[in-house]
Amino acid sequence: xxxxxxxxxxxxxxxxxxxxxxxxxxxxxxxxxxxxxxxxxxxxxxxxxxxxxxxxxxxxxxxxxxxxxxxxxxxxxxxxxxxxxxxxxxxxxxxxxxxxxxxxxxxxxxxxxxxxxxxxxxxxxxxxxxxxxxxxxxxxxxxxxxxxxxxxxxxxxxxxxxxxxxxxxxxxxxxxxxxxxxxxxxxxxxxxxxxxxxxxxxxxxxxxxxxxxxxxxxxxxxxxxxxxxxxxxxxxxxxxxxxxxxxxxxxxxxxxxxxxxxxxxxxxxxxxxxxxxxxxxxxxxxxxxxxxxxxxxxxxxxxxxxxxxxxxxxxxxxxxxxxxxxxxxxxxxxxxxxxxxxxxxxxxxxxxxxxxxxxxxxxxxxxxxxxxxxxxxxxxxxxxxxxxx
Amino acid sequence: xxxxxxxxxxxxxxxxxxxxxxxxxxxxxxxxxxxxxxxxxxxxxxxxxxxxxxxxxxxxxxxxxxxxxxxxxxxxxxxxxxxxxxxxxxxxxxxxxxxxxxxxxxxxxxxxxxxxxxxxxxxxxxxxxxxxxxxxxxxxxxxxxxxxxxxxxxxxxxxxxxxxxxxxxxxxxxxxxxxxxxxxxxxxxxxxxxxxxxxxxxxxxxxxxxxxxxxxxxxxxxxxxxxxxxxxxxxxxxxxxxxxxxxxxxxxxxxxxxxxxxxxxxxxxxxxxxxxxxxxxxxxxxxxxxxxxxxxxxxxxxxxxxxxxxxxxxxxxxxxxxxxxxxxxxxxxxxxxxxxxxxxxxxxxxxxxxxxxxxxxxxxxxxxxxxxxxxxxxxxxxxxxxxxxxxxxx
Ligand SMILES: Cc1cc2nc3c(=O)[nH]c(=O)nc-3n(C[C@H](O)[C@H](O)[C@H](O)COP(=O)(O)OP(=O)(O)OC[C@H]3O[C@@H](n4cnc5c(N)ncnc54)[C@H](O)[C@@H]3O)c2cc1C
Numbered sequence: 001x002x003x004x005x006x007x008x009x010x011x012x013x014x015x016x017x018x019x020x021x022x023x024x025x026x027x028x029x030x031x032x033x034x035x036x037x038x039x040x041x042x043x044x045x046x047x048x049x050x051x052x053x054x055x056x057x058x059x060x061x062x063x064x065x066x067x068x069x070x071x072x073x074x075x076x077x078x079x080x081x082x083x084x085x086x087x088x089x090x091x092x093x094x095x096x097x098x099x100x101x102x103x104x105x106x107x108x109x110x111x112x113x114x115x116x117x118x119x120x121x122x123x124x125x126x127x128x129x130x131x132x133x134x135x136x137x138x139x140x141x142x143x144x145x146x147x148x149x150x151x152x153x154x155x156x157x158x159x160x161x162x163x164x165x166x167x168x169x170x171x172x173x174x175x176x177x178x179x180x181x182x183x184x185x186x187x188x189x190x191x192x193x194x195x196x197x198x199x200x201x202x203x204x205x206x207x208x209x210x211x212x213x214x215x216x217x218x219x220x221x222x223x224x225x226x227x228x229x230x231x232x233x234x235x236x237x238x239x240x241x242x243x244x245x246x247x248x249x250x251x252x253x254x255x256x257x258x259x260x261x262x263x264x265x266x267x268x269x270x271x272x273x274x275x276x277x278x279x280x281x282x283x284x285x286x287x288x289x290x291x292x293x294x295x296x297x298x299x300x301x302x303x304x305x306x307x308x309x310x311x312x313x314x315x316x317x318x319x320x321x322x323x324x325x326x327x328x329x330x331x332x333x334x335x336x337x338x339x340x341x342x343x344x345x346x347x348x349x350x351x352x353x354x355x356x357x358x359x360x361x362x363x364x365x366x367x368x369x370x371x372x373x374x375x376x377x378x379x380x381x382x383x384x385x386x387x388x389x
Numbered sequence: 390x391x392x393x394x395x396x397x398x399x400x401x402x403x404x405x406x407x408x409x410x411x412x413x414x415x416x417x418x419x420x421x422x423x424x425x426x427x428x429x430x431x432x433x434x435x436x437x438x439x440x441x442x443x444x445x446x447x448x449x450x451x452x453x454x455x456x457x458x459x460x461x462x463x464x465x466x467x468x469x470x471x472x473x474x475x476x477x478x479x480x481x482x483x484x485x486x487x488x489x490x491x492x493x494x495x496x497x498x499x500x501x502x503x504x505x506x507x508x509x510x511x512x513x514x515x516x517x518x519x520x521x522x523x524x525x526x527x528x529x530x531x532x533x534x535x536x537x538x539x540x541x542x543x544x545x546x547x548x549x550x551x552x553x554x555x556x557x558x559x560x561x562x563x564x565x566x567x568x569x570x571x572x573x574x575x576x577x578x579x580x581x582x583x584x585x586x587x588x589x590x591x592x593x594x595x596x597x598x599x600x601x602x603x604x605x606x607x608x609x610x611x612x613x614x615x616x617x618x619x620x621x622x623x624x625x626x627x628x629x630x631x632x633x634x635x636x637x638x639x640x641x642x643x644x645x646x647x648x649x650x651x652x653x654x655x656x657x658x659x660x661x662x663x664x665x666x667x668x669x670x671x672x673x674x675x676x677x678x679x680x681x682x683x684x685x686x687x688x689x690x691x692x693x694x695x696x697x698x699x700x701x702x703x704x705x706x707x708x709x710x711x712x713x714x715x716x717x718x719x720x721x722x723x724x725x726x727x728x729x730x731x732x733x734x735x736x737x738x739x740x741x742x743x744x745x746x747x748x749x750x751x752x753x754x755x756x757x758x759x760x761x762x763x764x765x766x767x768x769x770x771x772x773x774x775x776x777x778x779x780x781x782x783x
Contacts, residue, residue, distance in 0.1 A: 126730050131660040156730035177661055199738030202596075202753050207733065268526035278770055339760050343524050343768065344549045344601070347594045347761050354595025358757065361725070362733050369726060371670045 003298070005069070012051065013073045019050055020081035026352045029082060029204075037161055037198075037206040039085050044117050053091055054115030057099060061111035068239070068304040072246040072297060079250025082355055084204045086120055086159035092240045093158070094121020097167050101184055101224035101232035110186075122160035122189075124210055125169045125233060127153060132368040134169075134234055135177050139212060141170035141185060147218040148172070148185065150193075154210040161198040161206050163189055168212075169233055172226050182230040184223040191215050203362040204355070235312055238320045241367040242304060245297050245323045248331040248363050251356050252290045255338035258353065259283060262342055279341065286337050289330035296323040314380050321377035328370040331360045392690070398462045405470040412439050413476050421475040423748065424647065424721060424755035427600045428477055430513065430555045436477045437484075437510035447484050447508055449636075454492065454500075455508045461699050464636045465690075472642025482552070483507040483514040486630050487560045490577070494618045494626050503579065506557075517547035517561025517580075517604060518627070524549075525771050527562070528571045528624065532606065534563035534578060536620075539613050541565070541578065543586075543606040549765070553589050553602040556582055562623050577623035579615040586610070596757035597736060631767065636693070638706065638766075639713035641686045647720045648679060650747060654727055657745035665727055678719050685712045704779035707772035714762040714769065725756035 005013070023043065024032065032040055047053055055070050057063025064070075071092065078087065095114040098107060098121070113119035130136030139152025150170055160166050167186050174181030187194070193215040198208045224232060260283060263274035273279055300319040335357035339346035346353050364370060394402070417432050440446040448467060450456030459467065472478075479485055488507050491500050506512030523530040532545030547553075547561060559580045566574030580587070586609040592601045618626050652675065658665040665671055689709050693699045724747065725732045731742060731749045742749055763769045777783040 128731070129659040129661075131665075131729060133661060136661050156733060200735035201733045202735050202750070203733070204735075267522075268524060268529070270526075270529075276770075278773070336760065340763060340768075340770075343764055344519070344761075347601075347764065349593040349595045349597065351595070354757065354760075357760075358595070361753075361756070365726065365729055365732055369729070371668075371674075371726075375670055 005073075009069060009073060012070060013077065015050060016052070016074055016077045017080075019046065020077055020083060024081045024083050026082065029352075029355070030349075033084070033204045037159070038200060038204045039159075039162070039206070041162070043085075044120075047085070047087065048115070048117030052087060053095075053117055056091065057095060057111045057115055061099075061107055062115050063111060064115075068242065068301045071239075071243055072301045075243045075246035076250035076253075079247035079359070080254045082204075082251075082352060082359060086122075086162055086206075088240060088243060089122045089159040089163065090114060090120045092243050093123035093236060094163070094165075094167060096236040096239060097123055097184065097232055098186075098223065100235055101229060103224065106186070106223060119165065120159070120163045122157050122163035122166045123169075123236070124154035124157040124160065124166050125237070126155050126157075128155045128209075130176070132372045133177075134237060135179055135182075135230070137169050137171050137182055138176045139168065139170045141172050141183055141217075143172065144216075146216055147221060148216075150185065150187075150212045150215040150217060152212050154212075156207045157210055158205065158207050160189060160196065160208045160210065165189065166210070167223060168210075169229055179230040181227050182233065183226050184229040184233065185217055185221045186223050187215065187217050187221055191217065201362060203359045205362070231312075237367050238312060238317065239304065241320055241324045242297070242300050244363045244366060245293070245300070245327045248327050248360060249290065249293045249297050251360055251363075252286075252293055252327075252331050252334045255334050255353065255356050256283070256286050256290050259286065259338050259341045262345075266343075273341075282337055283341070286334050289334050293323075293327040293330050296326050299323070314384060318377055318380045318384075321373040321380065324368060325370045325373035325377060328360075328364045328373070332364060332370075335360045392687070394462060394466070398460075398466060401463050402466045402470060405467055406474070408443060408445075409470060409474045409476055413474060414439075417477060418475045421477055422646075422650070422746065423751040424759070425751075426478070426758070427552065427598070433477060433480055433513070434510045437480055441508070441510060446479075446510065447488065449485075450488060450508075451492065454504060461636075461693055465693055468637040469642040472637070472640065473646050475646055478637075480510065480513065482516050482556070482560070483512065485634065486516060487514050487579070489633055490560070490617055490626050490630050493629060494577075498614070499579075499617065503558075512557045513552065513555060514558045514560060515550050515553045515556035515582075517550055517553075517559045519549045520546065521548050521603075525768055527627070528575065530562055530564060530575065532561075532563050534565050534576055534611070536565070536613075540610045541576075541613070541616075543578075543580070543609040543611060546603055546605045548603040549592070549601045550589075550604050551601050553582070553604050554591060554599070558582055559604065560617075562627055566621050572624040574621050575623040575627070576620050577617045577626045578611050579617065580609065580611050581615075584609050584611065594758060594761070596754045598754070598758055632706075634706075636699075639685055639689045639709035640717055641682065641689060641713065644682050644713070644717050644720055645686075647717070647724070648675070648682065650745070651675060651720055651724045651727065653745045654724060654747050658727060658729075671723075671727065674723055678716060678723065681712070681719075682716050685709070685716060688712075704775050707767070707775045710766065711763075711769045711772050714759075717762060718756075718759050721752070721756045721759050725752045728752060 051064055054063045055066035059065045098110045141148040141150050165186055166189055170183055171181055172183040193213045195211040196208045201207050266273045300323045303316050303319050338353045342353055417436055437446050447455055448457035452458035520530050534541035534543045562575050563578055565576040586607040588605045590603045591599045655665040692702045692705055728749050732753055734749045736750050
């Protein structure tokens with residue numbers, strides 16, 4: 001058992017935190033969000049220099065070969081500082097799925113460019129009416145002489161508006177609800193027939209709804225093998241869900257600390273608010289939730305690290321569900337408590353607290369809400385018991 | 390024991406329903422159905438005047454002042470039907486708060502001067518109680534009013550003042566003496582918002598609504614004639630005012646309407662081959678909140694119509710506010726959650742998306758905005774302290 005970070009990991013956390021605290025101090029956030037798509041394009045190169053963009057990729061693709069621990073550290077720090085950026089979309093989702101599903105040639109062509117900051121990606125998987133179920137893919141890709149013809153829609157594609165290329169999960173066979181027959185395609189954002197409806201999200205980010213009307217893509221657009229897209233998609237979404245849990249834990253700690261600061265300084269009835277036991281106990285509950293959430297994130301991150309390269313077993317999936325359920329549920333209540341502790345100040349836009357809560361809410365409706373993950377967990381738990389029996 | 394309303398009460402309910410159906414403008418109903426609590430002034434006033442023609446705009450006032458002269462049952466049913474049909478809440482500050490204080494503590498001259506504008510809906514008020522350092526501990530307020538000639542000169546500020554930017558007048562509590570206990574030395578004044586020296590700075594809530602403001606006073610002159618009650622006796626009036634609301638604090642009717650929308654939404658939201666309503670985990674939560682709401686509804690009815698009637702209700706009323714806001718928050722949060730990814734759309738998405746009449750970005754805003762309800766009007770923590778002390782003797 002070793003719960004310490006390596007020296008490199010500690011340095012990585014420090015440099016990340018320093019950059020975020022300098023460049024993304026909360027006072028600057030409103031200005032950043034006013035930029036087109038809510039993100040400072042000029043900073044993308046800084047992200048690359050800090051090693052963020054190449055961190056998870058293997059060295060043979062000019063990556064830094066970082067483990068899930070590095071991603072966790074980065075996401076936690078981003079959570080604390082409420083960074084909104086295409087990082088998750090490009091690196092964890094886009095780069096992640098290229099690394100999982102792409103051919104050698106595709107990986108060599110794309111991953112170095114992601115790592116250097118030249119290429120931004122987005123992953124289009126969710127569809128209206130599909131809930132959080134990854135098998136609910138209706139967008140069709142029909143094989144023809146020139147490659148494939150794509151027809152259908154995607155919703156809430158994070159940051160596709162700034163992406164150079166979009167990876168689309170489409171159905172080359174089978175029906176919505178089936179794992180088989182899902183294929184992945186790499187397409188240009190300005191492909192003919194692709195219409196994008198872009199909007200800002202509640203948490204200050206950007207997303208788009210995409211409409212594919214007879215979008216012709218060449219055969220080489222296929223990422224990996226036809227019909228084999230589901231497993232890599234599932235793996236990448238699971239890893240991204242873990243990344244969001246780490247971000248949520250960063251958010252939770254920040255709320256806990258800021259609430260503590262507030263209760264220690266604000267006075268009413270001639271006393272610090274923190275002297276009222278009714279509030280003390282509630283801040284203790286918040287603190288305990290941070291600790292327990294942190295533990296579940298470590299649990300799944302370590303399991304992910306050991307699993308590298310192997311298919312995801314049910315045990316690992318269960319840990320993903322456990323974290324996404326519990327952290328989601330607790331982050332929500334920590335966010336609500338944080339607002340309540342601050343009284344009317346907690347409702348104000350000039351304090352981070354409400355913005356943390358919006359981010360938590362968005363995290364909870366990305367890759368499955370707590371209810372969804374509790375159900376998945378329950379199913380996996382029962383399956384496991386039946387297998388043993 | 391019998392939980393049915395009388396035949397007369399039911400007939401009255403039908404009359405209210407008919408009236409609302411025939412007279413509530415669609416644009417207003419639509420806004421309220423999107424859970425917008427604060428309406429544009431024009432809409433508030435338009436609805437107020439529609440009710441006014443029927444004599445229902447200020448129903449709780451004495452009949453000779455323009456009130457409706459209703460029984461408790463009638464008041465209850467009226468508020469409930471208004472809420473169930475997505476008609477606006479009554480204009481809170483003038484009609485519900487200031488007017489009863491004027492009637493109880495004001496002079497004849499004050500009543501004659503201020504009540505007609507409230508009754509007609511042409512004059513809107515705001516409530517200047519809270520200050521940056523006086524929230525839960527309201528009595529520690531510091532905004533000073535110093536007597537000079539026939540007036541007070543006010544300096545300082547009030548904050549979180551809802552609707553100050555659209556109000557014609559403010560009633561508020563001001564410090565006229567700091568020598569004794571903090572509850573002494575507070576004076577209740579009415580201020581014309583156009584008086585020189587007043588400036589109103591908007592404060593935005595985190596989901597992007599402008600409803601509260603900070604109001605600054607720089608040598609603002611308020612005539613003695615605008616003081617309700619005696620100098621330094623304002624605290625008693627404030628306490629009277631804060632204890633006023635009997636009908637509707639629990640917002641049961643509003644929550645029933647919101648819950649109805651949530652159930653419709655669950656049936657309309659397709660998920661795979663079915664709809665969200667097929668999801669037992671989600672529907673368990675809807676069922677749970679419906680049960681909680683029924684418990685609250687009956688509790689409110691017991692408190693209002695139990696032995697001694699609504700006059701017997703004391704600090705128990707605090708629990709209606711606590712549970713009422715919690716349930717409201719739960720319903721609006723579930724509604725937002727039901728939308729899944731679509732619920733992430735921001736306000737500026739120019740969304741064409743509407744599911745069962747619900748616009749995702751409005752649902753998100755309602756979820757966020759209603760976090761305020763457990764903070765204002767006496768935070769839920771303060772309400773619990775009231776119950777602990779006054780009901781449980783702790
Ligand atoms: C949207 C909105 C509209 C408002 N409109 C108006 C208005 O029109 N006019 C007006 O005068 N005011 C208005 N208010 C202000 C409101 O009345 C205050 O926010 C409220 O009284 C709480 O005060 P505070 O915000 O200073 O919080 P604080 O009093 O600083 O309290 C912070 C937290 O500590 C808790 N707390 C405080 N004391 C105790 C204790 N002894 N034991 C346990 N917990 C405690 C509180 O419950 C709260 O959770 C509004 C507020 C909001 C959010």
